[in-house]
Amino acid sequence: MHHNDPFAARVCPHCDGFATAAISCGFNGHGERIIAFMDCPACGGWGSVPRMPRHRFPSGATRPAAAISQAR
Numbered sequence: 379m380h381h382n383d384p385f386a387a388r389v390c391p392h393c394d395g396f397a398t399a400a401i402s403c404g405f406n407g408h409g410e411r412i413i414a415f416m417d418c419p420a421c422g423g424w425g426s427v428p429r430m431p432r433h434r435f436p437s438g439a440t441r442p443a444a445a446i447s448q449a450r
Contacts, residue, residue, distance in 0.1 A: 387426040393418035397425035 389395045396418075403412040417423030 388429045390418060390421040390425055390427050392420035393425065395425045397421055397423045 390397065398418070399416050401414045401416060403414050406412055418425070421427050
């Protein structure tokens with residue numbers, strides 16, 4: 379059964395779920411490859427971020443009235 383949880387985690391939009399990348403930095407003096415592992419700064423290497431609930435305005439609009447009046 380599918381539970382519609384509005385606070386469930388979603389895939390990180392910055393790394394698309396590939397949270398850790400291995401970057402080759404060349405070779406050291408012994409001929410061994412130097413590899414740097416970097417984590418996504420947005421999700422911290424988890425690959426997902428928490429889903430934020432949508433803000434609901436009293437009038438049912440998706441934007442506040444001040445933003446709507448400035449857009450016109």
